[in-house]
Amino acid sequence: MNSVQALTGNTVETNLDTDEDANQTQQSEKDLHNECHGIQMQILGLLSEGVSQHYLTDKDRLDYMGAISLEKLEEGGAVSWEQKKRWLEDNMRSYVPHFLSEARHMTDEFMGEISKAKKQKWISSSSAERWRDRLFQRSTNWAETKSFLIQxxxxxxxxxxxxxxxxxxxxxxxxxxxxxxxxxxxxxxxxxxxxxxxxxxxxxxxxxxxxxxxxxxxxxxxxxxxxxxxxxxxxxxxxxxxxxxxxxxxxxxxxxxxxxxxxxxxxxxxxxxxTNYIGEWTKVKYRYDRILRRMEKGVPPGTEKLNEQQFLNLLYKEKMSYVEEAEHALNLIDTGFSSREIDGMKLEIRSLMAQKDWEGAKEVLKSAKAIAQGEDIYELDSMDRFIKQFSSVEEKETANESAANINEDIRRELGNVPASIQKLYIQALQYGPQVFASLCTLEYNRTWCWNNGYLDAEKEDNLYNKSFKDTEEIVENGHKKRGLENINLDIIEDNEKDKAMRPYENTWAPTIIHMDASDGGSCNRLLNELKGKERARDYWTSLIVKNITYEKQRELTLGTNRKMKSSIRKLHAKGFGFSLIGDPISLN
Incomplete structure (x- = not known):
């Protein structure tokens, strides 16, 4: 949900000089509280209608209402009752209709396809019923459901x-x-x-x-x-x-x-x-098997470890691209840190490919090819093949799209970001595409760690509890060149936060940052750090934001983050910066 209006509102001015003014203020706050509650109930009614008509589930309704709770609004920066009211009004006016319309349209389309498949006898009646149950009885969040419906x-x-x-x-x-x-x-x-x-x-x-x-x-x-x-x-x-x-x-x-x-x-x-093809299939399978054995010692950051069935599902050219890139990534881990610009660019490309940010990967790849020499050319060609094989995104034509429309697209996508971290997202967007892309990468890295067994709920809890002592030692004794650093930005004073940030100078090791998005000092320090382009840092660092669940952060990395990265790039390419209200800001 979007706190665009809320984050720019003014707090309610009060005058406590007299009891009369105090009573009026209390009455005003009570009225605003009731009005906010009334708007929430209207939204609940609209969502409940969607549940009764079977294009939303109880989980969809619960997730949405949780995101617009008063607690979440305050975490997102809506402190005064006026701010909360304006945000809720904006949400009901813009985001609820969009969410309901999308869910209704995609559900109706799915049901129509199932009915068509049954009528054409492509599937049996029992199979059709199971597919309907899969949609109506789902336990996934809407973003994952939407991804399934598209697939x-x-x-x-x-x-x-x-x-x-x-x-x-x-x-x-x-x-x-x-x-x-x-x-x-x-x-x-x-x-x-x-x-x-x-x-x-x-x-x-x-x-x-x-x-x-x-x-x-x-x-x-x-x-x-x-x-x-x-x-x-x-x-x-x-x-x-x-x-x-x-x-x-x-x-x-x-x-x-x-x-x-x-x-x-x-x-x-x-x-x-x-005979020749079977020979080629055999060779690429043996290369895959060797990759799996090497990955038993550790999976390179950002690399997807495919199981045998996933690899088998790939077409031959896709298999070749996968093994080429996996081998390059494994060799990179063995080689270690490099100060060469081209090697840093390759790190960034691999990270973007892992996030399926094909647009961003192509952009950096183009720049890298302009300076590549020798063996680097072959490695970049391998990346190029990987992007062509695995990118299924049809790029939207935006040459004639206005900056105002792109800015509005970003605002709309903010509606999918929990209120508790919206302020962080908005600040990053206002800093521009580089900072926002780095923030998204740090979030993705956490998802990657979960997917590959390096993190889970228990491990994160243990790391968080340990982060207090670890951070104090880092601030007191300095950083290491090797090994995991476990940093908690919230436990140190603002004037000492610089000491906690790991400088990636000849450093080739993972970092975990724990942060409360409602801590302005921590957010500002992180975003200031991301202003400086440091590819090794982005490659190795995972951000754990305490204000949202892992499941919600994973949901953002699946879609919302990619869309917003694309939009902020396009907006800046047109000479404008993101604006919460009104027209986008001219950069000229």
Whole structure:
């Protein structure tokens, strides 16, 4: 929710010289309190309507109301009752309608797609019911639900359609050949009652195998039949060794034996292209296995450790890009600190790629290529391939988008930021894209640590309790070049906070910063630190803000932070800075 108006309001002026003035002030505050409560109840009513109509859940409603509680408003900087009232009015006027409209539209669209899939017989009635239950009985927050709905639209419907069309082709072939599973055993699995409950990849493999068997049923060439068995044996070996996903392996065979090619051409393909590809799949899988073994000693910051199934799901070019980048990242850890500008830029690119900030990564990559020489060129080319393989974001055309509209987009996204840390976000945005991007990176690093087992709730509690003593020792004795530093910015006086900030000069080690976003001194010191571009610091430092849960911070890194980074970059590129109210600020 957005405290745009609240953070700029004036506190209620009081005059305590007389009892009459004091009584009037008390009455005024009581009236404002009641008005704030009334607005909260109106918002609750709108959200409850969404719950009753099944496009919001009880959790959605609870999360939203928690974010606009009086306690959260105060944590975000809305101190006076007038500020709280203005913020709530702004929230009800702008953000509640946007949230409800988005949730309603995406839910209706999802339900329409499920109904279409059921009507077209792409999925069974029981499957359709399970998908509806998955949405209505979800326990995820709205950001994660939204991410799932977007992914559903991109992938699931198309997959269901492909499988349905393949099954129709199979049924047509069966009628044409007048055969059953008795004559073509490969049809048995396809016709079993539990087929619809299998994973999509398994269903596609079975369907492809059945279709090829039908195509081969009346094949008179013994040579071609032997080639079919040879190809199946080769691909089954690749499947068993986890070199290729099962549905893709059978699709290869399906395409080859449905092509009407003569046996000689098929044999050339098997002994040539297929054999070569299996060899390449084998090599890249061995490289992946070596990477996993190296990662047992530690995962490089920002690098995603894919499990075997995740790696198997990648296309070959994606696998190659992944292993190249993972190897570079592991080598970087072994090599250690470098003062070369190009190495710092590579750190920044890797961090942005890890955050899926493709726009930011491309921007830094372009600058890095301008100064790259020798081996650096090959490493940057590897990054370029990685971005091209994994970036699925269609960049929005913004050349004609006005600065005012971009500024408004940022304000709108602030509505997704908890009130307790909005002031921190607003200050960072006003400092510009570099500071805000660094703040987002420090937040992301915490998420990365959780994903890779370096942090969890218990570990964070232990580190926080230990941070009091650790910070005092750092302030008294200075910083180390190696090893974890565990810093609590809130426990020291403002004039001593500089001593707590770790200077990344020839330093190659992790840092954790604990901070209360309502502590103005801590926030100011952190943001002042981020004004100075220090890529090693951003690469190694994790920020734990005590005012929000890890789950909420992770939610921000999944979407809101990326959108706001993109917008603040574009706003500055047009010569304007972010403004809470009114027009954006000219930088000229």
């Amino acid at each position: 559903f639209k991109k992938g699931y419907m198309e997959n269901w359609k492909k499988l349905s069309e393949k099954r129709k082709t199979i049924e047509g072939k069966k009628k044409e050949l007048k055969v059953t599973a008795k004559e073509v055993p490969e049809l048995k699995l396809l016709e079993k009652s539990g087929f619809d409950e299998l994973h999509f990849f398994e269903k596609m493999r079975i369907a492809s195998e059945a279709l090829v068997a039908l195509n081969m049923y009346k094949e008179t060439s013994e040579h071609k039949k032997k080639l079919y068995e040879q190809a199946k044996k080769m691909m089954n070996g690749a499947i068993k060794s986890r070199f290729i996903r099962q549905d893709r392996a059978m699709k290869w065979i399906e395409d080859l034996f449905s092509s009407k090619l003569p046996a000689e051409k098929i044999e050339q393909n098997i002994n040539g292209k297929m």
